[in-house]
Amino acid sequence: MRSLLSFVTYVLCVISCTLAANLPRLNRQPAPGKAFYTVFPKGGTDSTKTSEFVRNVVGAEDLLPWTNLQEQLVSWTVEASPEEASKLRGYVDVDNVIEFHPAEQPKEPGTPLAAARTPRTIVFARDGKDKDATDKTQQFLQQLVGAANVAPPFIYKGELRYWAVNNMTDTQRDQAAKDPGVVSAKPAGVWKLARKLPPRNLPSLLSPTAKPPNVKPKRTISYFTQTNAVSELVVVSQPSTVPDLSELKNYVYEGNGGQNSFVYHIEFGVAFKAQANEFPNVVHDGDHLQTALSKSSGSHPWEDKTSDSHSTCMANKAVGKDYGVAKQAKLVVVQINLLETPEITEAMASIQADIALRPERRKKSVVTMSIAGPPLDLTDSEQILLKEAMKDLMDLDVPIFVPAGNEADVGHPNVDTIPALFEGPDYPLMVIGSTNFDGILSIFSQRGLQVLVHAPGEDITCMPSSGTKPLTEEHGTSLSTPMIAGEVANLLSYDTVPFDTNDGSLVQNMRDYLRSDAGSWARSTNPDIRVIWNGVTERDNPKIQPPNVPPPPVQPPPQPPVNPFEHQCPGVASRK
Numbered sequence: 083m084r085s086l087l088s089f090v091t092y093v094l095c096v097i098s099c100t101l102a103a104n105l106p107r108l109n110r111q112p113a114p115g116k117a118f119y120t121v122f123p124k125g126g127t128d129s130t131k132t133s134e135f136v137r138n139v140v141g142a143e144d145l146l147p148w149t150n151l152q153e154q155l156v157s158w159t160v161e162a163s164p165e166e167a168s169k170l171r172g173y174v175d176v177d178n179v180i181e182f183h184p185a186e187q188p189k190e191p192g193t194p195l196a197a198a199r200t201p202r203t204i205v206f207a208r209d210g211k212d213k214d215a216t217d218k219t220q221q222f223l224q225q226l227v228g229a230a231n232v233a234p235p236f237i238y239k240g241e242l243r244y245w246a247v248n249n250m251t252d253t254q255r256d257q258a259a260k261d262p263g264v265v266s267a268k269p270a271g272v273w274k275l276a277r278k279l280p281p282r283n284l285p286s287l288l289s290p291t292a293k294p295p296n297v298k299p300k301r302t303i304s305y306f307t308q309t310n311a312v313s314e315l316v317v318v319s320q321p322s323t324v325p326d327l328s329e330l331k332n333y334v335y336e337g338n339g340g341q342n343s344f345v346y347h348i349e350f351g352v353a354f355k356a357q358a359n360e361f362p363n364v365v366h367d368g369d370h371l372q373t374a375l376s377k378s379s380g381s382h383p384w385e386d387k388t389s390d391s392h393s394t395c396m397a398n399k400a401v402g403k404d405y406g407v408a409k410q411a412k413l414v415v416v417q418i419n420l421l422e423t424p425e426i427t428e429a430m431a432s433i434q435a436d437i438a439l440r441p442e443r444r445k446k447s448v449v450t451m452s453i454a455g456p457p458l459d460l461t462d463s464e465q466i467l468l469k470e471a472m473k474d475l476m477d478l479d480v481p482i483f484v485p486a487g488n489e490a491d492v493g494h495p496n497v498d499t500i501p502a503l504f505e506g507p508d509y510p511l512m513v514i515g516s517t518n519f520d521g522i523l524s525i526f527s528q529r530g531l532q533v534l535v536h537a538p539g540e541d542i543t544c545m546p547s548s549g550t551k552p553l554t555e556e557h558g559t560s561l562s563t564p565m566i567a568g569e570v571a572n573l574l575s576y577d578t579v580p581f582d583t584n585d586g587s588l589v590q591n592m593r594d595y596l597r598s599d600a601g602s603w604a605r606s607t608n609p610d611i612r613v614i615w616n617g618v619t620e621r622d623n624p625k626i627q628p629p630n631v632p633p634p635p636v637q638p639p640p641q642p643p644v645n646p647f648e649h650q651c652p653g654v655a656s657r658k
Contacts (some may be wrong), residue, residue: 096431117162117164118230119167120159120179121170132176145158146160156224202246203255203267204266205219205264210243220232221364229246232247233246238427246305273423273453273455306339307334314561315405318333318565318569332418335616341363343412344448347396347415347416349388349417349450349453350388350393356548359562360404363409364412370383370415371417378417397564398545399565400568401413402566404552405545407569448483450564452558457571458500472501472511476510481510485562486532487528489526491527502532503532514563515527521604523606526559532602534596537561538561549647
């Protein structure tokens, strides 16, 4: 386990090296009769003199210079007519002039960008520590597709890992893959939101049965009560001595409610300003995180870019005032711009950097994301790097929660996508499944040894990105995932956390705790389908009292039985 100081050093290197590369951002098409060109000066010449010539030809002051990691000029980007481009090509100190076309932006701002574009090409460097080799490869890529189509290289732990390239054709991709400085050039892995469309009348895999009492030791802690809570929250604080959920109506939770913890939520932004009443505990606006693409697109962390409020809804289940588990934990939005593997990797690296710069958040933070990636490919450079970045974050004592997936009812019964398939004995990723309110595994919830515990994922209620009416009857493992992340945020806020938090061991110990009787219990006859439990006993969450029922009317006393042997003559009174 590297020291925190060394980790801070390499994270700061990630930040500084990435910012050193200046990417020209063109969010428009060129004027009629003109095009965009990348102008490469010859090496060893006076770039100041050449830049002055370029300015005079194109009539522009800002030439959008592109620099390498050492802030050395590589090229300029200009808007010019064909005649002006010809003049530039003829200048003695200009090495090359290449026309390029900027990537088109999606036309529907309400949907994730991934839905409106083809994946970028991710070009991995063969030796990211060899500056000369990477500079040559970068210049080759810029000449191949245009400088504006090559994003600044992604630097991780002081090593250049890859370039993300827009608008690369199959032919250009093949050319890039043959470059001696390139390991691979492939389309970015595409991810998807993990929520399932709300079905109706979901069948159960099993029939509910009576559950035997399973009393756990009471923890010495004070509790707060949310009366008449939504059923999924009631499940979290359901004692095993009250197996019938209909006998409970309240969510009883730890007194601090996660007030010392932070929940990092990776997705397309959260509408915490539009829904301020439901999101009262959020870090300052400038303390949220965004990928480079998210920043360059002009997005804000308080805007949910999904068309169906997916991102806001998921965050709400973790930290919402009315519908969330950790009601006082602080939300940190980690906004991505595309459903692609490099965006998730960058998000993980940004969280590492954030925690390195804010060491007080270490051992007080959780990461949750309700998205799923492609199938596992152990040879894929993208996946190898993502797995490394996630492991580094877990080694910082930050647990990561991901969904098991929602395809069990359509031919994929077991977990079959990343990141859930990364889970293993030495990789304590928290993979979460879904049940109904009775603890029966949801028919859509994917299964397997990777799945740790479950939470309700059927008929869930959450707040959308706009309006005052909550969404109801929502389904999916994506809803279960942030609920368990929220419960762990509660646990990490305890004065005495109920598991070992020594450096480098917190995540594994927390995982063991959740799987034990102290953190979950099986509501059904299947002992493997364990549902999250926050330790509340019947003493703090008693059964609801039945309504007062009037007593039955008083019946008259029974008459004495008639003696069949006593004979009385008609008309003659009995004698005393």
